[in-house]
Amino acid sequence: MDLVGMMPAFVVAVVLISASPGPAMALILRRAAVRGFAGAVPTVLGLEAGLYLWALFAAAGLAAKVAASEVAFLVLRVVGAGFLLYLGIKAWRSAWRARGSGVLPDSGAGSPVDSASGWVKAFGEGALVMLANPKAAAFVIAFYPQFVPAGWPLFTTTAVLAVLQVAIEVVLYLTLAAVVGRASGWFRRSTVRRRLDAISGTVLVALGLRMATESR
Template sequence: MELVALLPAFVVAVVLISASPGPAMALILRRAAVRGFSGAVPTVLGLEAGLYLWALFAGAGLAALVAASEVAFLVLRIVGAGFLLYLGFKALRSAWRSRGETADVAEEPPVASSRSWWKAFGEGAVVMLANPKAAAFMIAFYPQFVPAGWPLFTTTAVLALLQVVIEVVLYLTLAAAVGRAGGWFRRSKIRRRLDAISGTVLVGLGVRMAAEGR
């Protein structure tokens, strides 16, 4: 019953955290705008798989070791920042290459192949797993909702599963809303501006991650 009493506060906290801007949100919005709802699904699932792994690491005490280790924290920060920069420059390159297009025609979303599905899933997972702030967040967040005397790992795993379900519903709802306007987003001029804006945001987030300390 103690855990049940804490669930409303946990759900509210998860919703507020999920709605905050960051790499995950930027990745989902761009993917849904360019690839449509179905194209955003693997990105969302990859992000949530990464989140759940971090939660399990937190429950097992591994996330605390990562957060406490200067070397591990630095390596993750460099990898995470580098990957965000890669995604950002990739979007900026797409905007640059399409600058000569004059026809403002809506493109059809690319047909997803098995390889592209797993690539999008992997991008989401790497963005989450290579974020050292995720480790610091997990070890600070979950213990607040684990009642005294309850097993930390098992309770954290259950709470994390609830968080994953909530976030999948929220993010897929957002992706569906953006995907409904996909034809507009995929018009040549709009797509170019979207690539430029999302690329700039991702590069900015990468630079901030690289520059931030603990």
């Protein structure tokens, strides 16, 4: 089967994978709820930049070396788990600081994401969550070769497929962010925001602990 004939199956697989819960989804939902659609854009782009780099690493054979190396896999797992735990604890602290007061820390109004440094920080958080996830390396190694027709150049075909996946996920995630962002004013209410921080912090900590403890 040629590449065009494989496209329907590829698109369906990407949509199903994108909709599955995980660190990326948790990060996007919290960002959109707290900072609105505009605040979620750099996070989505950072996540997709990280995914695209992993796809290129896979095509070049680097991802396979990372996945095969006990040391590299462990380092990525520790870094990824540590960063998710950091984000989760940060959300918990935000909920705790607002407890018993009407003050919303890091409320998102006049958000620092409006500045270049805030945009870069949000982009970097998304990229780091993806790049420090060893499961992302295992995913791209297993996923893309299934859709590279025999005789086609591996690197070029993988790069093209990755562009398509990134485009699909950007549309899906930004649509989700737009839907959630429409209610961001409600999410920023004092009581709702504290509960949101507590719940999202718990989810991120749980994901970090799972990443830290799960095997290959």
